[in-house]
Amino acid sequence: MIHRIFLAVVLATLMPLAAAADVSDFVTPSGNIYCQVGGDFDQDGKAFGEIYCRIHDFEANPAYPGCRQGLAFSMGDRGGVNASCDPGPRPGGQFVADYGQTGEFIGIACTSERTGLTCRNSDGRGFSLSRRAPGAF
Numbered sequence: 001m002i003h004r005i006f007l008a009v010v011l012a013t014l015m016p017l018a019a020a021a022d023v024s025d026f027v028t029p030s031g032n033i034y035c036q037v038g039g040d041f042d043q044d045g046k047a048f049g050e051i052y053c054r055i056h057d058f059e060a061n062p063a064y065p066g067c068r069q070g071l072a073f074s075m076g077d078r079g080g081v082n083a084s085c086d087p088g089p090r091p092g093g094q095f096v097a098d099y100g101q102t103g104e105f106i107g108i109a110c111t112s113e114r115t116g117l118t119c120r121n122s123d124g125r126g127f128s129l130s131r132r133a134p135g136a137f
Helices: 002-019
Strands: 020-027 033-041 049-055 072-078 081-084 102-105 108-113 116-121 126-129
Touching: 002 102, 033 102, 033 108, 049 108, 049 116, 049 126, 072 116, 072 126, 081 126
Parallel strands: none
Antiparallel strands: 020 033, 033 049, 049 072, 072 081, 102 108, 108 116, 116 126
16 A cells, blocks of 8 residues: 555656656747747657757758748757758847857757757758758758
8 A cells, every 4th residue: 555655646647747848949049040948758758859940041952942031950968950941030039159169959959059059869961051051961
């Protein structure tokens, strides 16, 4: 009986943690690149990370012919990168990732530089956002 009560208390304590996602966002100092990074737990209780980044202004890129303003990349802490056109407005008021700063979040690392932002996951896949040459690798 004591073991069942203990197990019930442990499960009740852990359930809200597994259901709550941790999400934060940031911009580069120019305000041209916006990212949202988050983490959660899968059904087995393993933590995972995800990131979505969008560049507002960039030079035309033949790899993304339909995107004239607003190119976005998203990925998880493992696996490949997804690209999409996202012409939404520039969000404001987020944390600023200063140039030269690298942030890490559950298997994803991003570095902000004057030339742009580069993010890489645990598998070595990622993307680079810059005015001149945004792309995935």
